[in-house]
Amino acid sequence: MTLSPDAAVRPPAAATGPRLVHHRGRTVPPEEATLPMGSIALRYGVSVFEGVRLYRQHDPGTGVRPWLLEQHLDRLRNSCRIMDLDESCCDAVPGIVEELVEVNAVTEDSYVRIAVSAANSGGITDAADTALTVSVTPSGRKKWLLTGTGARLTVSDRQRPSAPVFPSAAKNISAYAGPRLAARAAQADGFDNCLLLTSEGLVSEAPTASVFLVEDGRLVTPRLQDAVLPSVTRAWVLLTARAMGLRADAEAVTPQRLRAADEVFLCGTGAEFTPVREVDGVPCGGWPGQPVTGRLVDAYFRQARGEEPATPVLWDPDAEPAGPADGAGR
Numbered sequence: 046m047t048l049s050p051d052a053a054v055r056p057p058a059a060a061t062g063p064r065l066v067h068h069r070g071r072t073v074p075p076e077e078a079t080l081p082m083g084s085i086a087l088r089y090g091v092s093v094f095e096g097v098r099l100y101r102q103h104d105p106g107t108g109v110r111p112w113l114l115e116q117h118l119d120r121l122r123n124s125c126r127i128m129d130l131d132e133s134c135c136d137a138v139p140g141i142v143e144e145l146v147e148v149n150a151v152t153e154d155s156y157v158r159i160a161v162s163a164a165n166s167g168g169i170t171d172a173a174d175t176a177l178t179v180s181v182t183p184s185g186r187k188k189w190l191l192t193g194t195g196a197r198l199t200v201s202d203r204q205r206p207s208a209p210v211f212p213s214a215a216k217n218i219s220a221y222a223g224p225r226l227a228a229r230a231a232q233a234d235g236f237d238n239c240l241l242l243t244s245e246g247l248v249s250e251a252p253t254a255s256v257f258l259v260e261d262g263r264l265v266t267p268r269l270q271d272a273v274l275p276s277v278t279r280a281w282v283l284l285t286a287r288a289m290g291l292r293a294d295a296e297a298v299t300p301q302r303l304r305a306a307d308e309v310f311l312c313g314t315g316a317e318f319t320p321v322r323e324v325d326g327v328p329c330g331g332w333p334g335q336p337v338t339g340r341l342v343d344a345y346f347r348q349a350r351g352e353e354p355a356t357p358v359l360w361d362p363d364a365e366p367a368g369p370a371d372g373a374g375r
Contacts, residue, residue, distance in 0.1 A: 098154070156315065
């Protein structure tokens, strides 16, 4: 797979400042950012979070800037509402991120983790006293983009829970327990990662990323109704592809359809982009050629680094992304 030079940048340099985090209104060392053993967060897994990327800007005098921060905060507020947590603390996040960038002397690509947790002790029905925790960690490219290596996926026999079991739109830590087991089982079997199914046997997503496939130049991803987390990066990909003149749709995807695709990739804030070379031992038809994936990766880094205007993304937990670019290439 051919990547732009900026997509395969060096790993971030070592931090020059102290490693400090924000926790419950204070800037403290990470070891002081703790919750009580009896907290509702630890007893019942009530803690929602977001990951946001900070990217070094193309203009050397600009420093680093958060990528799609407002969309991530919209999703964090929605997760708070679903989990009955106070969302008002989310308003302070942009200022906190700026403060952490300054006190930690952040100058390279990094990952921001924002968590809102039920910090008080209590029973399963008790109201939550929320705690906001924000950290910034240096984070460059994963090996897939750094080396151009494709991942080997398998379709797991574990399922994503349907909405009546647990709301897919809630980015809550408890939702990752089952996918973690699926990912560990896949790695034990020699794969790099896995894809989870719905109860109907349709492809949903990877444990921590959305999945896309390319069929004859057309981009396809599973529907939100297929137990898919409403991913900010997923929305960006759909809208950016349409702006490029590509057809991009959310549809029901079977494992057989995925294995027959020309290109497959995963995407998300942490992963950025993971090109896939095979699914269950079946090589992707176009590998190592990934023209559609490559175009999207190039556009992603040009926009994230401020070389081009960012694709407007209006995040909606209940609707597929739509906007001025919707329908382009159809």
